[in-house]
Structures are given as C-alpha cells and as structure tokens.
Amino acid sequence: MPPRIHVAWTRTLLQLAAVLTGAAVVGALVGEVWMALAIGALGVVAWHYWKLYDLLRRLTSRSRVPPPQGDGVWQETDRLLHRGQQDMRARKRRLIAMLRAYRAVAAALPDAVVVVERNSQRIQWFNTAATTLLGLRMPRDIGKPVGPTLQPLPVAHWFAHGRRAEPMLDVASPVSSGTRLELRLIPYSEDLWLLVARDVTKLVRLEQMRRDFVANVSHELRTPLTVVHGYLDMLDPAEQPEWAPMLQEMQHQSQRMTQLVEDLLTLSRLEAQDSIGEETVSMASMLASLRRELTMLSQGRHTIGVDDASATDLVGSPRELHSAFSNLVSNAVRYTPAGGRITIRYEATAHGVALAVEDTGYGIPAAHLPRITERFYRVSTSRSRESGGTGLGLAIVKHVLHLHQARLEIDSEVGRGSRFACHFTAERVRPREAAYLGATG
Ligand code: ADP
Secondary structure: HHHHHHHHHHHHHHHHHHHHHHHHHHHHHHOOOOHHHHHHHHHHHHHHHHHHHHHHHHHHHOOOOOOOOOOOOOHHHHHHHHHHHHHHHHHHHHHHHHHHHHHHHHHOEEEEEEEEEEOEEEEEEOOOHHHHHHOOOOOOOOOEHHHHHHOOHHHHHHHHHHOOOOOOEEEEOOOOOOOEEEEEEOOOOOOOEEEEEOOHHHHHHHHHHHHHHHHHHHHHHHHHHHHHHHHHHHOOOOHHHHHHHHHHHHHHHHHHHHHHHHHHHHHHHOOOOOOOOEEEOOOOHHHHHHHHHHHHHHHHOEEEEEEEEOOOEEOHHHHHHHHHHHHHHHHHHHOOOOEEEEEEEEEEEOOEEEEEEEEEOOOOOOOHHHHHOOOOOOOOHHHHHHHOOOHHHHHHHHHHHOOOEEEEEEEEEEEEEEEEEEEHHHHHHEEEHHHHHOOOO
C-alpha cells in the first residue's frame, strides 16, 4: 500500500478510537458505558455511510470532484477521483485536438473525400474538395444516399461490386463535364467506405496530347516515306552493280520505317478506342489466312501446323484480331531458327477459348516476361532489328486483346521455345456456322 493511504487509514482508525474513547468517558460519567459506546459507533458508521452516499451522488451527477482538503480515507478517495478526472479531461482534450487536426487535414486535401456508410450507402461526411469536384453541399447532402446524390456518376453500380470495385480512371465530374475525375472506392473499415475523387483533367489532357503527337508525326511521316520508298523501288540494282549493297540496305531500312509508322498508327488508333466492333469473326477463315501468312513468312524454313480444335467463332473486330494474331505469327517466325516447329492452336478452355501460337524458338528469359508487352521493349535489340521487328508488335497484341476483354498468357523457356496464348472469355465465343464446321486451315 502506498504510504499516503497507509497514513489515511491509520488516521481514520485513530479517529474511530478517539470517538469510542470519548463515548466511553461520557458513558462512564453518566453510568451507561455500553450505551454510549454503541451510540458513538453508530455515529461513526452513519458518518461513513453519509460520506459514501455523498460520493455516489457526486459520481452519478458527473460533477467535478473538488481538490481534497485533509488526509483521511475519504479525502484520499476524493484525491484519487480528482486526479482520475483531470487525467481523463486532459486525454479528451488531446483526442479532440487530434481529431480536429485529422479533419482539417482531410478537409484541406485537394482530392475529394466522401465517407459513406456501407450498408445504407448514405453519405456521412465529406471535405471541401467534394463540393468543388462532386458538387456536394454541406449540410444538405449529409445522410443522403450516395448513388442518386452523385448522379450521373455510375457510383451505385460500382458499390454493388464492393471490395472488388475497379477504380474509374476517367469520368466527367457532375459539376462540369470539362473536369475529368479518377474515382476510387476504399473500404477502410467494416462499416465505412471512402470514396476518393482526384482531378485528372491535366493528366488526361497531357495523355491526349501525347497520343495526338505520335499519331500526327506518324501520319506526317507516311507521305515522304511512301515517296522515298517508291523511288527506291524504281532503282534497279542490276543497272548499277556497285550501288547494289547500298540500295538493298536503303530499301530494307525504308521498309522498316514504313512498318514502324504503320505500327505507330495502329497503336494510336487502338488507344483512341474505348470499345470494339461486335462482328462475328469467322475463325475458320482467320486460321486459313494465318496459315497462308505463316507459310509465306517461313518460306519453308519451319515445320508448320494449324490445329483448329474448337468449333467456335469469336465476336469482335476481324481487322484488329487479325492484326494481333499475325503479329504473334510473325514473331514466331522471326524468333525461331530454321528447322524449328511453329503451331497455331485454336482450342476451348475452362473459361472460353484460346488462340495460341507455339514455337520451338529462342525463348524468352523469365526476367523479361513482365515487361515484354511494353512499347519498344526488346530482349535483344540486335536480334529484333535483324529480324525486321519494330518493337511494337506485342504492344499492339495487348491493346487489341484489352479491347476484347481478353488476356495474353506467355509461357517461354530459353532454348526450348515460347507459347503466346490469347484467352477469350465465353461472352466473346459463338458456335460456328454449319458451313464452316470441320474446316481447318
Ligand atoms: P519486335 O518487333 O522487336 O519483335 P515485339 O513487341 O513483337 O517487338 O516483341 C518484343 C520482344 O519480345 C522481341 O524483341 C523479342 O525479344 C521477344 N519476343 C516476341 N515474340 C517472341 C517469340 N516468339 N520468341 C522469342 N522472343 C520473342
């Protein structure tokens, strides 16, 4: 026991002893010792009960306990209560200050932050930027359902996806269609979700400028290149044999540049699209055309196989799909040494269908795979250049597949070969028309 409490107890016991002694003396004087002692003891008990009652009353009324005077047990109890109350008040003040600071930080954020109650989907709180970016008004919109309040933003449908909701990367602000927003849903506790909206107008504009620039430059290069290419084609190396190697190199390089410009234009066109045509793509014709291209590019250097194992067609853009598949075929030919085998396989999978181009070529080291579909990313620049690559083939494949909600799966082993499989979901698959059933390329 702490010394203070020890002293308080001793003092209280001494008080009891003093009262009882006083009562005994008075009792002896009047000849009623036991009666006087009983009255004294009852008085002490009554006084303690009264103090207990007083303490309970003060605790329940939450009134402030005054700083204690004296040093009995009750004063000691008061002292402890007074200290507890003061600690609690200081902690509360600190917490309120912290809460205010957090609110001030959230309120000052340039991004709109809206706290939404998960089950009712009602708005609980929002910051100042939510007023400028989303048009929310304080206090009008507190407690309102978030979906209808933020219309025409497709937020309600987004909430239905819950934790799996993908961020919306470029949507018009309900306040002004010129302001572009990136919206994210962050479930930060069981009951509360954060809706964060960031102004990406400048970023979107910059991205658009970059796309326009690449598209314009490519477009402007097309005409002069066609002219140079045309004149080079007219020059006959046989007429001036000493110029022959240079002419050949010039023709080769101008062809490469033309291909590069065409690929850049294709990428710009793909980037500008949000969705793709919904035509039925005859896969029997597609495979036949890919086989022809493969045969022509390979020029008898490889063993060729086409396996049409799924009696289905695809829904999408025939032109873009053809461009993606033929890029894979061209890569297989360019990165497979003579004597290798190249197979195009169209088959059903657990979730739809896949068109795969397999080769027994050089293969790709695993470290390069995560970046292989980036523009101009090459495993070996010299090998790619020698083979006439532009470095844009797989970027085109990725974009085309993305527009078809499909994905590219790459399996590769150095020295053994590669498999590039385009996986399409069941929504993109249709049964093949009877006329084409059984046809293989
Ligand atoms: P490139 O025009 O250089 O071929 P791509 O985008 O088509 O550009 O391919 C990127 C890189 O991926 C290539 O430079 C090459 O290193 C590698 N690659 C693509 N396809 C194959 C393949 N079938 N076998 C081995 N490597 C490949």
